[in-house]
Amino acid sequence: MIDQPRILGGRYQVGRVIGRGGMALVSQARDLRLSRDVAVKELRIDLAGDPTFQERFRREAQAAAGLNHPNIVSVYDTGEELDPHSQTRVPFIVMELVEGRTLRDILREGRPILPQRALEFTVGVLEALAYSHRAGIVHRDIKPANVMLTTTGIVKVMDFGIARAVSDTSSTMTQTAAVIGTAQYLSPEQARGESVDARSDIYSAGCLLYELLVGRPPFQGDSPVSVAYQHVREQPVPPSQLDPEVTPAMDAVVLKALAKNPDDRYLTAEEMRDDVARILEGRPVTATIPLAGAALVAGEATELMPATAPTVAPTVVSPSEAPVEPEPVPEKPRSRARLWWTLAVVALLLVGLVSGWFLLQQQSRPKQVQVPAVINQTQPQAESALAGVGLKPDIEFVHGPNDATKDRVVTSSPQPGTEVLEGSTVKLTINQGPLFLTVPPGLTGKSFAEAKQALVTAGFNEASILQEEADRESADDKPDTVVAVDPPSGSSVASDSTIRLQVATGRAKVPYVRGKTLAQAEQTLKDAGFTNLATQEAFDPSMKAGEVMSTSPDADTTVQRSEKITIIVSKGPEPTPTPTPTSATPTPTSTPTSASPSPTPTKSGDDDENQ
Numbered sequence: 375m376i377d378q379p380r381i382l383g384g385r386y387q388v389g390r391v392i393g394r395g396g397m398a399l400v401s402q403a404r405d406l407r408l409s410r411d412v413a414v415k416e417l418r419i420d421l422a423g424d425p426t427f428q429e430r431f432r433r434e435a436q437a438a439a440g441l442n443h444p445n446i447v448s449v450y451d452t453g454e455e456l457d458p459h460s461q462t463r464v465p466f467i468v469m470e471l472v473e474g475r476t477l478r479d480i481l482r483e484g485r486p487i488l489p490q491r492a493l494e495f496t497v498g499v500l501e502a503l504a505y506s507h508r509a510g511i512v513h514r515d516i517k518p519a520n521v522m523l524t525t526t527g528i529v530k531v532m533d534f535g536i537a538r539a540v541s542d543t544s545s546t547m548t549q550t551a552a553v554i555g556t557a558q559y560l561s562p563e564q565a566r567g568e569s570v571d572a573r574s575d576i577y578s579a580g581c582l583l584y585e586l587l588v589g590r591p592p593f594q595g596d597s598p599v600s601v602a603y604q605h606v607r608e609q610p611v612p613p614s615q616l617d618p619e620v621t622p623a624m625d626a627v628v629l630k631a632l633a634k635n636p637d638d639r640y641l642t643a644e645e646m647r648d649d650v651a652r653i654l655e656g657r658p659v660t661a662t663i664p665l666a667g668a669a670l671v672a673g674e675a676t677e678l679m680p681a682t683a684p685t686v687a688p689t690v691v692s693p694s695e696a697p698v699e700p701e702p703v704p705e706k707p708r709s710r711a712r713l714w715w716t717l718a719v720v721a722l723l724l725v726g727l728v729s730g731w732f733l734l735q736q737q738s739r740p741k742q743v744q745v746p747a748v749i750n751q752t753q754p755q756a757e758s759a760l761a762g763v764g765l766k767p768d769i770e771f772v773h774g775p776n777d778a779t780k781d782r783v784v785t786s787s788p789q790p791g792t793e794v795l796e797g798s799t800v801k802l803t804i805n806q807g808p809l810f811l812t813v814p815p816g817l818t819g820k821s822f823a824e825a826k827q828a829l830v831t832a833g834f835n836e837a838s839i840l841q842e843e844a845d846r847e848s849a850d851d852k853p854d855t856v857v858a859v860d861p862p863s864g865s866s867v868a869s870d871s872t873i874r875l876q877v878a879t880g881r882a883k884v885p886y887v888r889g890k891t892l893a894q895a896e897q898t899l900k901d902a903g904f905t906n907l908a909t910q911e912a913f914d915p916s917m918k919a920g921e922v923m924s925t926s927p928d929a930d931t932t933v934q935r936s937e938k939i940t941i942i943v944s945k946g947p948e949p950t951p952t953p954t955p956t957s958a959t960p961t962p963t964s965t966p967t968s969a970s971p972s973p974t975p976t977k978s979g980d981d982d983e984n985q
Contacts, residue, residue, distance in 0.1 A: 435452040477518035478518035580632040606634070610629070621653070623653050748800075753804055773806055782804065814863060843877065847878050883931065885929065914945075
C-alpha cells in the first residue's frame with residue numbers, strides 16, 4: 375500500500391525532509407494552489423502541546439510574516455494541523471524555499487573564508503537585522519545555521535520570530551535542547567536569562583563575524599553552561615591573534631559588538647553595518663577597541679618588545695659640576711592633606727556641574743528617531759513598531775483593491791527611514807478593501823447615459839461602467855436603451871467592479887421560417903420585432919402551395935427591425951401547359967397513291983444449273 379502524501383492546511387503537499395533542528399522539522403513542500411515549491415517548518419510535537427507556547431509561536435510567526443526584505447527568507451503562510459497520533463494541534467510555517475547552503479555548512483568544510491567575504495556576509499545579515507529591528511522584531515537566534523547563502527550569492531536570514539517564542543517559555547539556560555545549538559552565540563543578557571533588545575542581535579552578529587574571520591566562535595566549552603559563563607564573565611581573544619590577516623579595524627568592529635554591556639555595543643545594526651562597509655571601502659571605522667580588548671592586544675605586543683631599555687649615551691659630570699642637593703624642607707602633613715581634600719571637592723563640584731550641564735542639554739534636546747518600515751504590516755504590527763521607537767500612530771482607513779494589501783498599511787507619512795523627533799505622530803493609511811455597493815434598480819429602459827449617471831451617483835467607478843450590444847432584443851425594446859444589466863440590479867458588489875450595460879441596437883436577425891405557413895411565418899417575424907412585412911408568391915416544385923419558401927433579406931441576416939421583410943410563399947409546382955388545336959382541317963387526296971410493285975428478282979444461278 376502506497377502512503378498518501380500529507381497535505382497541510384488543505385494546500386501544502388509535504389515532501390522530503392530537508393532539515394532537522396532541536397525544535398522543528400523542515401520539509402520541502404508543494405503549494406497546490408499557486409503551483410510553487412515552498413519550505414514548511416513544523417514545530418516538535420512535545421513543544422506544540424503547550425498552549426502558551428502555541429499562542430506565542432503563532433503571534434511571532436505572524437509578525438515574521440510581515441517582514442519583506444531581500445536578505446530575509448520570506449514567510450508566506452502560517453497554520454496548524456491536527457496530529458492524528460497525539461491529537462495535538464501542531465503549528466507550521468510556510469516559507470520561501472531557498473536554493474543554497476547555510477553558513478554552518480560552509481564553515482564545516484574547514485576551508486578558510488577570506489576576510490572580505492566574511493565582511494560581505496555580515497553586511498547582508500546586518501541589513502536584515504536593521505530592517506527587522508525597525509519593524510520591532512528581535513531575532514534572538516543569529517547563528518551560522520540560520521543564515522543561508524543562495525546559489526546567486528545573496529545572504530538570507532531565516533527563522534525570524536521563532537527563536538523569540540522559544541526563549542519566552544522560560545529562561546534560555548533552562549532549555550538545554552535549544553541552548554546546545556545556540557549557546558556559542560548567546561549575548562550575556564540572554565545567558566543570564568534577562569530581557570533582551572536589538573543589541574542582543576548585534577552581539578550575536580559579532581559572534582558570527584568572529585567565527586567567519588577565524589573559523590571558530592569566540593567562546594568554546596564542554597557544555598552550554600560553560601560557554602554561557604564565558605559570555606558573561608570572560609573577554610574574547612582578539613581575532614587578529616588567531617589570524618594575522620585580521621586587521622585592527624576588524625578587531626575594533628568585532629570587539630565593540632562583543633562588549634559585555636549592551637550600552638558599549640553598537641546601538642543599531644545600521645551603525646555596525648556602516649562600520650563593516652567602511653572596512654570594505656578602505657576607510658577608517660568609528661569603533662575603537664574596548665579597554666579590555668585593548669589590554670589583551672597591548673599585552674601581546676609587550677611580549678614581542680625587547681626586555682632591555684634603549685641605550686642612551688651617558689653624560690659625564692665632573693665633581694665640581696655635580697648638582698648640590700638642597701636641604702630637605704620639612705613637610706606639613708596636615709596642610710598637604712587639607713589641600714588634597716580641597717582639590718578633590720573642587721574637582722567633584724566641577725564634574726557635577728559639567729555633568730549636570732550636559733544632562734540638561736541632552737534632556738532639552740529632542741531625540742531624533744527613524745520612522746520604522748511599516749508598509750505592508752497589519753495595524754497591530756505597525757502600532758507596535760512605532761511605539762518601539764517612541765512614535766505615535768495616526769490611523770486613516772481607506773477603501774482600496776481586494777488584494778494582498780487589504781487590512782495592511784499602504785502608505786506612511788513621513789516615509790520609512792525619515793528622521794523625526796521622538797514623540798512625533800506618523801500618519802498610517804490602511805487599506806480596508808473595496809467598498810461594497812448595491813446596483814440600483816430601474817436601469818433597464820433608460821438610455822446608456824442615464825443608466826451610467828445613476829450608477830455613478832450610487833458610488834460606482836465611472837471607468838468601470840461598460841456599454842455592450844444586447845445579444846437578445848425583443849420587439850418592445852427601443853433602440854439605444856438598456857435592456858440588461860450585469861450584475862443585475864439589487865446585487866451587492868465592490869465599488870470598483872465592472873458593470874456591463876447591454877444596450878438595444880434596434881437590429882435583429884431575420885428568423886428562419888422556411889416550411890412554415892404564411893401565418894406561422896408572420897407571427898415568428900413579429901416576435902423577433904419585424905412588423906413591416908410583405909408577401910410574394912412563386913412556383914416551387916419542391917414546396918407545397920402555401921408553404922414559405924424563403925425571406926428577403928435571407929434568414930440569419932442582421933438588419934434593422936424597421937426594415938421591410940418580404941415573405942416568399944410557394945404556389946406549388948408550375949402546371950403543365952395544355953396543347954391548343956389549329957383552325958384548318960386537312961383535305962384527303964382523291965386518288966390514293968401506292969407504290970408500284972417491284973419486279974421479282976430472278977435466280978441466275980439456278981438457271982445456269984438447269985441449262
